[in-house]
Amino acid sequence: MRLDVITIFPEYLEPLNVSLVGKARAAGLLDVRVHDLRQWAHDRHRTVDDTPYGGGPGMVMKPGPWGEALDAVLASAPGPERPVLVVPTPSGRPFTQALAGELSEAPWLVFTPARYEGIDRRVIEEYAGRLDVREVSIGDYVLAGGEAPVLVMVEAIARLLPGVLGNAESHRDDSFAPGAMAHLLEGPVFTKPPEWRGREVPEVLVSGHHGRIGRWRRDEALRRTSAHRPDLIERTDPAAFDRRDRET
Numbered sequence: 001m002r003l004d005v006i007t008i009f010p011e012y013l014e015p016l017n018v019s020l021v022g023k024a025r026a027a028g029l030l031d032v033r034v035h036d037l038r039q040w041a042h043d044r045h046r047t048v049d050d051t052p053y054g055g056g057p058g059m060v061m062k063p064g065p066w067g068e069a070l071d072a073v074l075a076s077a078p079g080p081e082r083p084v085l086v087v088p089t090p091s092g093r094p095f096t097q098a099l100a101g102e103l104s105e106a107p108w109l110v111f112t113p114a115r116y117e118g119i120d121r122r123v124i125e126e127y128a129g130r131l132d133v134r135e136v137s138i139g140d141y142v143l144a145g146g147e148a149p150v151l152v153m154v155e156a157i158a159r160l161l162p163g164v165l166g167n168a169e170s171h172r173d174d175s176f177a178p179g180a181m182a183h184l185l186e187g188p189v190f191t192k193p194p195e196w197r198g199r200e201v202p203e204v205l206v207s208g209h210h211g212r213i214g215r216w217r218r219d220e221a222l223r224r225t226s227a228h229r230p231d232l233i234e235r236t237d238p239a240a241f242d243r244r245d246r247e248t
């Protein structure tokens with residue numbers, strides 16, 4: 001997968017050099033290119049934003065630099081391939097595991113993180129005709145810009161690429177991944193030592209009885225989900241658990 005990010009804060013994307021994404025890049029599974037938007041702002045002050053028409057708070061990003069940047073990035077691809085344009089914005093569709101999965105299938109993604117107030121609408125209109133443009137939000141809270149959302153989305157997408165996660169199994173029990181535990185939060189986890197500050201690991205987990213362990217984990221996941229995310233409970237199919245129990 002090729003992945004381009006156009007931003008006025010290239011240093012904000014440094015985390016894409018480390019950990020899971022960094023390893024995927026080193027392994028040649030991901031080709032990540034970060035571009036400084038200001039190289040396409042030609043005035044002396046390299047201006048990329050201005051006050052909004054119609055008034056109101058904050059600043060809106062000018063269309064000129066974005067148009068030149070996107071044209072340059074699109075022109076840099078050898079073949080006829082067109083990327084999916086991912087526009088982080090608080091007014092976008094929710095970023096979900098399903099969308100991460102869909103985007104992980106794309107051979108080329110271009111991310112355009114912008115300031116909170118966004119990019120001049122005409123940029124979206126200019127590219128919507130020829131690219132698959134996705135306006136996406138990572139959540140209903142106020143951030144200064146879209147760079148942190150890009151880090152979040154790239155991590156969620158990269159870990160789904162073949163070869164990126166060592167143990168393929170670790171997708172299976174992800175919260176929100178398809179299957180019996182889909183839409184459930186994961187329950188508590190434990191590791192050595194067996195006792196720590198007088199607190200012991202739940203006996204079932206050291207029983208070696210996989211059926212009991214599976215049921216305990218499901219019950220704990222249901223308990224945690226009903227406490228923290230009751231909205232997810234009605235989306236759970238109890239029959240799927242029985243099927244899963246029979247498999248384990």
Ligand SMILES: O[C@H]1NC=Nc2cccc(F)c21
Binds near residue numbers: 087089115
């Ligand atoms: O994901 C959103 N959630 C909240 N604030 C934002 C600010 C800029 C971009 C963006 F995607 C977002």
